[in-house]
Amino acid sequence: MKCVICKAGETKADRATFTVDRGGHTYVLREVPALVCQQCGEPYFDAEVTKQVLAQVEQASRSGVDVAVLKFKAA
Numbered sequence: 001m002k003c004v005i006c007k008a009g010e011t012k013a014d015r016a017t018f019t020v021d022r023g024g025h026t027y028v029l030r031e032v033p034a035l036v037c038q039q040c041g042e043p044y045f046d047a048e049v050t051k052q053v054l055a056q057v058e059q060a061s062r063s064g065v066d067v068a069v070l071k072f073k074a075a
């Protein structure tokens, strides 16, 4: 698909970092499957992946950490 940010690049299946800011806490998930623009690097995450990311964030938030860097685990 064509990137909507730069309107020039094409996206390609790759891995990207997904950052979530929630209630003063920051969660960074690495190696999340995404479509990444080859021109500007903008990542696009699909709904299913986003759901899994948020489920992992939910687990991390229960442990009470302020900042967590996690590796994405496919459900």
Ligand SMILES: [Zn+2]
Pocket: 003, 004, 005, 006, 007, 008, 009, 037, 038, 039, 040, 041, 042
């Ligand atoms: Zn782009």
